[in-house]
Amino acid sequence: MDSSLVPAISARSAVLSLLLALHPPSLSTREIIAAMELFGISEPTTRVALTRMVAAGDLIRDESSYTLSERLLHRQRDVEPPVQRRWRGTWELAIVTTSGRSAADRTALRREMQRQRVAELREGVWTRPANLRREWPQRLLQVSTCFEARPTSDSAALAARLWDLDGWAAAGRAFVEALDETTDEPSRFRTMVAAVRHLQSDPLLPAELLPTDWPVEALSVRYADYRSWVGNLGRNR
16 A cells, blocks of 8 residues: 555554544553554653643543543544435535635634535535535534535536545555555554544545445444454453
8 A cells, every 4th residue: 555645643643543443532541551552652652642642632631541632522523424314416505605714714614614524616615415414513604604406517527526536435445455454553553543534534425426336334344343443452451
């Protein structure tokens, strides 16, 4: 697999990835250190990372255990994709109606739209098929008008224009292959972290609009198996 798809992971990212896979997201110091050593991160490096993460508000320390902060619990919920509903051919539209926003506000809005799996049709106009069972966040409703409409053009062609579906599928299949072939735990851990990030960028389109051999199910199964393994890892050591 292309090494650029699996970048090096800092101790902070490794600890977060470990806890994000757990329910509840809490482990003792000993359990975290044992897991990090398995993933190739030394005890001193892990302890420094834990201290800094507590100071930064990423983690809450309670006696000898560490738990994700409320802010990062929201991130854990983001890992779980919205539930899909039957698609009736309509698309969601979000049209930005406020002006004079700062560069920081525009960047934050773009990130939130992308987190909602909405693509930019043109500047200030965002859209996606209306197949997700979720409400628009209030912070988006404050700056945009949201409604549903039926496009006059072909939906499959529009989806292919807005998302690089072939590229996403190729990367997903590469992750599946790498996870099946990788045997050493540090490499497997880094690959899984990168694969989860890829899963979070899945546009969650209706099946009618996806290319054949879409790899999201295969990748999701491997992530579920890995979460189960990680969940038992620290607590059994």
